[in-house]
Amino acid sequence: MELCIQNLSKSYQGKSVLSSLNLTFQGGDVVGLLGKNGAGKSTLINCLIDLVAPDAGQFIFNGQVLTGDRLAFKKVLGILSDVIPPIPEFTGTDYLRFIGLVHKIDAVTFQKRSKELTDFFFDDTNMFNKTISQYSTGMIKKIGLCGAILNVPSMLILDEPFAGLDPVAVKQVIAFLQMYRRPDRIILIASHDLNYVEEVANRILVLDDAKIKFDGELTDFTAQGTKVISEALFDFLAPRKKVMTFDWI
Numbered sequence: 047m048e049l050c051i052q053n054l055s056k057s058y059q060g061k062s063v064l065s066s067l068n069l070t071f072q073g074g075d076v077v078g079l080l081g082k083n084g085a086g087k088s089t090l091i092n093c094l095i096d097l098v099a100p101d102a103g104q105f106i107f108n109g110q111v112l113t114g115d116r117l118a119f120k121k122v123l124g125i126l127s128d129v130i131p132p133i134p135e136f137t138g139t140d141y142l143r144f145i146g147l148v149h150k151i152d153a154v155t156f157q158k159r160s161k162e163l164t165d166f167f168f169d170d171t172n173m174f175n176k177t178i179s180q181y182s183t184g185m186i187k188k189i190g191l192c193g194a195i196l197n198v199p200s201m202l203i204l205d206e207p208f209a210g211l212d213p214v215a216v217k218q219v220i221a222f223l224q225m226y227r228r229p230d231r232i233i234l235i236a237s238h239d240l241n242y243v244e245e246v247a248n249r250i251l252v253l254d255d256a257k258i259k260f261d262g263e264l265t266d267f268t269a270q271g272t273k274v275i276s277e278a279l280f281d282f283l284a285p286r287k288k289v290m291t292f293d294w295i
């Protein structure tokens with residue numbers, strides 16, 4: 047399992063968000079994608095999952111350049127992103143059934159996977175008969191995660207998976223990801239929840255000024271654990287010092 051991103055560029059209204067990025071993801075990678083608000087993390091993900099057309103660049107999946115509908119790649123993809131939320135008019139059960147149909151998962155396999163996933167992530171299974179429009183933020187995230195995993199994706203992409211989850215749910219997601227990572231799977235997690243990222247990632251990517259500022263092992267990023275991850279990120283991003291001039295406070 048290998049995905050190469052070559053010379054990926056994207057601008058919005060003349061402002062470069064991604065500038066000639068080159069990256070390779072390999073099986074076993076659990077990547078924490080970090081960066082400030084507006085750094086381009088979601089744009090990178092959206093280009094990767096074919097929601098946003100890049101200005102330039104190509105994706106090479108297992109040696110094949112992805113073109114057209116990229117179906118071979120999408121079949122092995124699992125995505126959790128607020129940009130494509132679970133359909134609010136569906137019940138949780140219907141939503142998972144819909145995902146199962148999209149991936150042509152047979153009925154017996156579907157029953158087993160959906161039951162085991164929902165039993166793991168949810169306490170109150172009565173909710174599955176209610177429409178997703180009645181779910182809380184965390185419940186929407188969890189049903190979205192169940193949907194993302196249903197096809198047992200080789201590439202699992204999670205955009206802000208921890209945002210809106212209570213601490214118990216976060217623990218469940220982390221435990222699940224620790225179970226899910228394998229030498230033949232890639233997990234890409236864009237998140238600001240650095241301590242949670244640290245519990246699952248083995249590789250860190252930092253995006254800043256449309257470029258990759260850091261790409262390496264988590265242990266190198268934190269200088270063999272001598273820095274906490276937030277401090278390490280702070281060092282890379284070196285934010286401008288702003289002078290406080292609130293004379294009205």
Ligand SMILES: Nc1ncnc2c1ncn2[C@@H]1O[C@H](COP(=O)(O)OP(=O)(O)OP(=O)(O)O)[C@@H](O)[C@H]1O
Nearest residue numbers: 058059063081082083084085086087088089090238
């Ligand atoms: N559809 C769009 N039209 C115009 N500009 C956009 C669009 N989508 C994103 N941008 C701009 O691209 C830049 C990167 O946005 P993006 O959402 O990728 O950042 P991010 O790193 O995911 O941020 P955050 O951490 O806040 O989620 C921002 O300046 C944003 O305003």
